[in-house]
Every structure is written in structure tokens, then in C-alpha cells.
Amino acid sequence: MRAIVISKNGAPEVLEWREVPDLRPGRGEVLIDVAASAVNRADVLQRLGFYNPPPGDSEYPGLECSGVVAEVGADVEHFQVGDRVCALLGGGGYAEQVTVPWQQVMPVPDNVSLTEAAALPEVACTVWSNVFMTARLRRSDTLLVHGGASGVGTMAIQLAKAFGSRVIATAGTAEKLARLRELGADEVINYREEDFAEKAEADVILDIMGAKYLSRNIKALRTGGRLVIIGLQGGISAELDLRMLLNKRAAVHGTTLRSRPTDEKGVIVRGVVDNVWPLVSAGAVRPVIYAEVPLAEAARAHEMLDSGEHVGKILLVR
Incomplete structure (x- = not known):
């Protein structure tokens, strides 16, 4: 098969379309013929040498895909050859085929094409696990979303609104x-142009910036608020005013998705299928797709992401 290989760490041109060894599913795994994948910030970090895949996961980039089940290993539940699926991956989505534990595989929602479905797994699982499972967003809450134009941001806005919450982005x-x-x-x-901490009050904040926004995020939290940090684009180290945190009875959560064990990812995936997919099928939540780029031209897709001009997801299609 062919896959995108990171030949060395560096600029987008280090992404090379090469022939690589074929895959076979192991016990509990599904082999998927990939129809599309999507570009995530984590892929850029991996390309630069700052975010290697967890042990045992594919070295090829790509944290999500859609496609058709080509083969199933022993002890696989719920899926069979020919099923149209999408999947949350630890790596390997930038390829013609990928293997993945069956617990991380989801049926394609109704009213979404096989290609469009590639835009959903990473953002849906990220938002569901962080905003709803960890931060426990309620209907009466206000959610502040940083990086609202990102794939995660566009999903967070739609999903929070679908559940009846107020959203600031x-x-x-x-x-x-x-x-x-x-x-x-x-x-x-x-x-x-504006300081969000002077304008916004939120019960839950979904943050991709980290250190740069820490003190202002705490300032923007309401009493009992929950700050969830899922990215470090603004740095890794900052001072925290513990007195303000205590006075607000607030909580700060730091989470990652890629490195979680399969069983934990499986819980998140089941939550997405049960709670998010019905909203997608009904049209209340939709994948926001900025561009579709041939998989072999992944370098061009990374250049798009690096430019910062996109809104939503950039897909890699076969």
C-alpha cells in the first residue's frame, strides 16, 4: 500500500507519498480501506518532531479517517467487512489502509457522505470528552471557545448550542x-483587538493556548467554573493565581486524547455515537469542511493549516 511518510522533521515538504508494507489486522482490530483522512494540529507537531505517536501506534500521521471495513481480526465485535465507518486513530490515517482497535470505530452517521465523515472523529471525540464528560457543560451554562474557527472550535460551538448552552467564541x-x-x-x-477576559464570563472554557491565556482564563471564569486546556499553542509554563482560583471555587483540567488507552477511547467513542451522531443525522450538527486535498498532496494541506486561514477541517481524500 501507499502512505505519507515523514522523511525527516521539518517543513511540509518532508511529507512523502511512498510505498510501505501492507497491513493485516491483529486480534481485536479492524482493517479499513481509507476513503479520507483529515489534518490536525497534532499532525503538524508530529511533522516538526514534537509529538511522536504513542508506543504501538502507526508512525504515519493521521488521527482520524473514514472508509470501508476490509478485514476484521479475531474477537472484533459489531463490525464486518463492507461496513462504512469512521475511526479515531492513534496514527496512520494518511494511508490507503489503517488498522485500529474496534472500540475506536464508529458507523458513518446518516445524512453524511463517506468523505465528510472523516471530518468528525477527532473533533467530536475531543469536544464530547472535554466539554461534556470532563467539564460537565449544562444547558444553563455559558461556554467560551478559544480558536472558534478550528475544527474543534466549530464542533464545540455547534454541539454546545444543540444542547441548549450559550456560546462565546x-x-x-x-x-x-x-x-x-x-x-x-x-x-x-x-x-x-479585544481582551476576552474583559468581555466574557463563562462557566466552561475550552482552551487551545495554554500558558498565554491561563491568568485571563481564570479571570473570565464564573464561580464554580471549569477551564479545560487541550492545547499549548501559547506556551507551556505560566504563573497561576491560586487565590483567584480558590475564591472562584474553579477547576483547571489538562487533557489529551491521543495517548489514552483503548478502553478509555472506547468509552468516549460510545458516548459520541449515542449523543452526537443523532444530532449529526438530524442536521443540528454538521462537519465544517474548508477544503479537500488529494492524500498524496498532504504537504499542500499542511501549508493550508499553517497559513491559519481555514475555518473547520481540511480533508485528505483518495
């Missing part, structure tokens, strides 16, 4: 802010 251009309003954001903030 940040972005850096007027065009992106307008798009976030179209997706359902009740209030938008241009982080280049």
Missing part, C-alpha cells in the same frame, strides 16, 4: 467571526 478576523455567528455563536470576540 474567539477568532482573529472579521470573516471568521461572521462564520462563527453563522454556526450559532451568541457572542464573538476578536482576540487581536
Whole structure:
């Protein structure tokens, strides 16, 4: 088969389309003929040498895919050859085939094409696990989403609105802010021109920036608020005013998804299928797709992501 291989760490051109050894599913695994994958910030970090895959996962980039089940290993439940599926991966999505534990595989939701489904696993699982499972967003809560134009951001806005919460989202251009309003954001903030901590009060904050936003995020939290940090684009180290945290009876959670064991991912995946897929099938939540790029041209897709101009997901299609 063929796959995108990171020949060395560096710029997008290090991503090379090569012939690689064929795959066979192991015990409890499903082999998927990949129809599409998607580009995530983690793929860029892996390309740069800062985010290697967990032990045992594929060295090829790609944290999600859609496709058709080609083969199943022993002890696989619920899936059979020919099923249209999408999957949450530890790696390997930038390839013609991928193997994945069956617990991380999901049926393609109704009213979504096989290609579109590749835009869903990583963002749906990230938002469900962090905003709903960890931060316990309630209907009466306000959610503040940083990086609202990202794949995760566009999913968080739609999903929170579908559950009846109020949503504030940040972005850096007027065009992106307008798009976030179209997706359902009740209030938008241009982080280049305004200080979100002076304008926003939130019960839950979904943050991709880390250190740079830590003190202002705590300031923006309401009493009993929950800050969930899922990215470190603004640095890894910052001072925390514990007095403010205590006075607000607030909580700070730091989470990752890729490195979790299969059983934990399986719990998240089942939660997504039970709670998110019905909303997708009904049209209340949709994949937001910025562009579709041939899988062999993954370097061009990474250049798009690096430019920061996208809203939603960039897909890699076969």
C-alpha cells in the first residue's frame, strides 16, 4: 500500500507519498480501506518532531479517517467487512489502509457522505470528552471557545448550542467571526483587538493556548467554573493565581486524547455515537469542511493549516 511518510522533521515538504508494507489486522482490530483522512494540529507537531505517536501506534500521521471495513481480526465485535465507518486513530490515517482497535470505530452517521465523515472523529471525540464528560457543560451554562474557527472550535460551538448552552467564541478576523455567528455563536470576540477576559464570563472554557491565556482564563471564569486546556499553542509554563482560583471555587483540567488507552477511547467513542451522531443525522450538527486535498498532496494541506486561514477541517481524500 501507499502512505505519507515523514522523511525527516521539518517543513511540509518532508511529507512523502511512498510505498510501505501492507497491513493485516491483529486480534481485536479492524482493517479499513481509507476513503479520507483529515489534518490536525497534532499532525503538524508530529511533522516538526514534537509529538511522536504513542508506543504501538502507526508512525504515519493521521488521527482520524473514514472508509470501508476490509478485514476484521479475531474477537472484533459489531463490525464486518463492507461496513462504512469512521475511526479515531492513534496514527496512520494518511494511508490507503489503517488498522485500529474496534472500540475506536464508529458507523458513518446518516445524512453524511463517506468523505465528510472523516471530518468528525477527532473533533467530536475531543469536544464530547472535554466539554461534556470532563467539564460537565449544562444547558444553563455559558461556554467560551478559544480558536472558534478550528475544527474543534466549530464542533464545540455547534454541539454546545444543540444542547441548549450559550456560546462565546474567539477568532482573529472579521470573516471568521461572521462564520462563527453563522454556526450559532451568541457572542464573538476578536482576540487581536479585544481582551476576552474583559468581555466574557463563562462557566466552561475550552482552551487551545495554554500558558498565554491561563491568568485571563481564570479571570473570565464564573464561580464554580471549569477551564479545560487541550492545547499549548501559547506556551507551556505560566504563573497561576491560586487565590483567584480558590475564591472562584474553579477547576483547571489538562487533557489529551491521543495517548489514552483503548478502553478509555472506547468509552468516549460510545458516548459520541449515542449523543452526537443523532444530532449529526438530524442536521443540528454538521462537519465544517474548508477544503479537500488529494492524500498524496498532504504537504499542500499542511501549508493550508499553517497559513491559519481555514475555518473547520481540511480533508485528505483518495
